[in-house]
Amino acid sequence: MLCGMQQHDGPLARLRRGHEELVLDLLRRHGPLSRAELGARCGLSRTTLYDIVGDLAATGAVVASVPDAGQRRRGRPVERLALDPAAGQAIGIDLARRAVHVAVVNVAHEVVGTTSRAHAPELDLAGRVALVEEMVDELSGDSLRLAALRAIGVGVVGPVASAPAGPGDAPNAPGAPGFPGTPGAGGHRDALAGLLAKRLGAPVLVDNNTRLAALAESVWGAAADARDVLYVRLSHGVGGGLVVDGALHHGVSGLSGEFGHISVEPRGRRCQCGGTGCLETVASAGAVLEAYRAAGGVADDIAAVTAAALAGEPAAVGVVAAAGRRVGTALAAVCNAIGPSTVVVGGELVAAGAALTDQVRAALAEGLMPVARPLLDLRPAVLGEGGAALGGIALVLHRSPLLSRYPNREDGDQS
Amino acid sequence: MLCGMQQHDGPLARLRRGHEELVLDLLRRHGPLSRAELGARCGLSRTTLYDIVGDLAATGAVVASVPDAGQRRRGRPVERLALDPAAGQAIGIDLARRAVHVAVVNVAHEVVGTTSRAHAPELDLAGRVALVEEMVDELSGDSLRLAALRAIGVGVVGPVASAPAGPGDAPNAPGAPGFPGTPGAGGHRDALAGLLAKRLGAPVLVDNNTRLAALAESVWGAAADARDVLYVRLSHGVGGGLVVDGALHHGVSGLSGEFGHISVEPRGRRCQCGGTGCLETVASAGAVLEAYRAAGGVADDIAAVTAAALAGEPAAVGVVAAAGRRVGTALAAVCNAIGPSTVVVGGELVAAGAALTDQVRAALAEGLMPVARPLLDLRPAVLGEGGAALGGIALVLHRSPLLSRYPNREDGDQS
Numbered sequence: 001m002l003c004g005m006q007q008h009d010g011p012l013a014r015l016r017r018g019h020e021e022l023v024l025d026l027l028r029r030h031g032p033l034s035r036a037e038l039g040a041r042c043g044l045s046r047t048t049l050y051d052i053v054g055d056l057a058a059t060g061a062v063v064a065s066v067p068d069a070g071q072r073r074r075g076r077p078v079e080r081l082a083l084d085p086a087a088g089q090a091i092g093i094d095l096a097r098r099a100v101h102v103a104v105v106n107v108a109h110e111v112v113g114t115t116s117r118a119h120a121p122e123l124d125l126a127g128r129v130a131l132v133e134e135m136v137d138e139l140s141g142d143s144l145r146l147a148a149l150r151a152i153g154v155g156v157v158g159p160v161a162s163a164p165a166g167p168g169d170a171p172n173a174p175g176a177p178g179f180p181g182t183p184g185a186g187g188h189r190d191a192l193a194g195l196l197a198k199r200l201g202a203p204v205l206v207d208n209n210t211r212l213a214a215l216a217e218s219v220w221g222a223a224a225d226a227r228d229v230l231y232v233r234l235s236h237g238v239g240g241g242l243v244v245d246g247a248l249h250h251g252v253s254g255l256s257g258e259f260g261h262i263s264v265e266p267r268g269r270r271c272q273c274g275g276t277g278c279l280e281t282v283a284s285a286g287a288v289l290e291a292y293r294a295a296g297g298v299a300d301d302i303a304a305v306t307a308a309a310l311a312g313e314p315a316a317v318g319v320v321a322a323a324g325r326r327v328g329t330a331l332a333a334v335c336n337a338i339g340p341s342t343v344v345v346g347g348e349l350v351a352a353g354a355a356l357t358d359q360v361r362a363a364l365a366e367g368l369m370p371v372a373r374p375l376l377d378l379r380p381a382v383l384g385e386g387g388a389a390l391g392g393i394a395l396v397l398h399r400s401p402l403l404s405r406y407p408n409r410e411d412g413d414q415s
Numbered sequence: 416m417l418c419g420m421q422q423h424d425g426p427l428a429r430l431r432r433g434h435e436e437l438v439l440d441l442l443r444r445h446g447p448l449s450r451a452e453l454g455a456r457c458g459l460s461r462t463t464l465y466d467i468v469g470d471l472a473a474t475g476a477v478v479a480s481v482p483d484a485g486q487r488r489r490g491r492p493v494e495r496l497a498l499d500p501a502a503g504q505a506i507g508i509d510l511a512r513r514a515v516h517v518a519v520v521n522v523a524h525e526v527v528g529t530t531s532r533a534h535a536p537e538l539d540l541a542g543r544v545a546l547v548e549e550m551v552d553e554l555s556g557d558s559l560r561l562a563a564l565r566a567i568g569v570g571v572v573g574p575v576a577s578a579p580a581g582p583g584d585a586p587n588a589p590g591a592p593g594f595p596g597t598p599g600a601g602g603h604r605d606a607l608a609g610l611l612a613k614r615l616g617a618p619v620l621v622d623n624n625t626r627l628a629a630l631a632e633s634v635w636g637a638a639a640d641a642r643d644v645l646y647v648r649l650s651h652g653v654g655g656g657l658v659v660d661g662a663l664h665h666g667v668s669g670l671s672g673e674f675g676h677i678s679v680e681p682r683g684r685r686c687q688c689g690g691t692g693c694l695e696t697v698a699s700a701g702a703v704l705e706a707y708r709a710a711g712g713v714a715d716d717i718a719a720v721t722a723a724a725l726a727g728e729p730a731a732v733g734v735v736a737a738a739g740r741r742v743g744t745a746l747a748a749v750c751n752a753i754g755p756s757t758v759v760v761g762g763e764l765v766a767a768g769a770a771l772t773d774q775v776r777a778a779l780a781e782g783l784m785p786v787a788r789p790l791l792d793l794r795p796a797v798l799g800e801g802g803a804a805l806g807g808i809a810l811v812l813h814r815s816p817l818l819s820r821y822p823n824r825e826d827g828d829q830s
Contacts, residue, residue: 039460048458048459240752242753244664252756252791258751263747263748274785336674336676339670372670375667
């Protein structure tokens, strides 16, 4: 028996998580094992192992089976333990401004299903959760076993201080900008986590959706081989995320990756954040569209501008390139500070192709220490709009297997 | 017995470190314990515990003793295990441009001795190591037991990719700027680590000395309560370090914390890094001294300028304030990106007091997202020129107790 399990972050709690990971890892690598074989391989006492295996079995992650009589030689049958292939399922959900994206992976971390639904930006929290339920029901039909659900990672708009397992763990920044009707800030987020945990019967982790897109690109996407990644998203707003030593960085009160609010024009225009001349005021989809129209171009939306830029239309190339240079210059300061190996550029503007990325790359190189220039790689994002939902899953997989303990708790998000 | 100990970073190796930490932690909290008591508290099998304790005893970290006959009731005496109070000693060394600093802590992490020696900047590697030996000999007289030495953390000038336990683990950036006669780059650093490990009989960890000063401020200094810290040093050069989630950040090839090479004047002067208009060209001690002279001030060195600024002399206040504003503006971009809770300003320029820090603070606030302004704290560094040596110790203490295993290996730095 382990003592002091009330400590959540002490060496005993860490050790406990280590024991669970070890048992799961041995079963993953060796296939079914008896308790005695597990014990011999993991170095744990009989009591500790019994305890760990009991908990893992209670969650459904590990199943016990007895080989049939034909395979047995003699004596009492020896029970063997194995991973339940369906037990590790995780759902990722992105509650974006105008759409919901859902993705599901199995225990082997393969994506077994994805789905997206657009909705009006005014849709309220209850409406969004109802939409999620419908989408999850669809997926349940073929690929999802709700009873085997391990955890749910949810991306929301707005700052989130950390990815808490319980409400109140991570108060949002006082006065953090929230968007009407989105669950990004404070109480809304907790209400959302509570609702989803109740409806889907699994613990819910919440994080900012742009940050989750960053994590997804670093796990499955453009930077899957890199441990230090800067992800910038040029979209309705300009935001981003940092992956530091393989983990999502949060910063104080969740204000990390706010590249859009780096001031690039001291006497520039007012930004919605309250600042002046922020990168977002010159490099967001809206700002680029406006610049294109001001240059005499005709376009209904940013997709028309990026398509024109891709086709080489001079005015479109010009405004996209100008935005790209501002992005590169702003990010160079950040890259000198944190030395990432990879910069990933995502969001609608990336559809403009080299007209954008070549300029980001050039301005970035110009602002970097010469010695760092050959060490930094710039790549367009590859996961598209489903990225943040996949990031929700990555968030779950980066968490401890302890989460798998409470799959059916009503208040699963309080563990 | 644990299997697979050849894995250095797998779950088994991590578990092994966890077991060692647990045993050390239990002995720290409970005082001497018998093997049976330890076993009951830690949940490890008899074999595993025997193995762990054996290794810890071999390093001298744990000592076994038998209570004398008077205290025994009957039967075979029960051996009790305890921490050796002298076993956790660690040395921190800073090989700065013109001086060597050495600090020593005991197992309780109390600083038991510090010493500094200035030298000519031309002094070569062998000369510096000889100086270190003399200084360590001095400290050995009263406070240091070399046989009980756990590890040595060394700060050097120039980029270091990570804090390796072995040569070759961390190649420096190709073409990284090295300074003649300093061990900052590549082969020099490895030669230094090898020499010191051999002379002092303990494993050697090497890192950039400005980064170690950042770590020290976050462990014992101005930001001792913060987990996300940005440290900037305004001195001969302008450099810094980032502490992210309590750990020193390295970035790719050690190019992290290079705040001095954020470009602040696109058409500014050439920097020694090869870039143009870097922060270092306007906010280093030399740049401020030059600006003061250009403004008609008379001063032999930067200390005279900071003293004049502290006394309110307008020209001195003016040049220091201008440098402070540039620093604040450059750091605001970085703070929007990584969201630290604390910015620490160190180096000779800090002697100017509020003339500097008030302007750094003001420009920082101006460039930060409004919502982040109340969340960021700016403080002057408190550890002075011995900071990096203390950082070397922090580097050792942040490493696993596994290091304590090879205190007498000739090639201690290869473990």
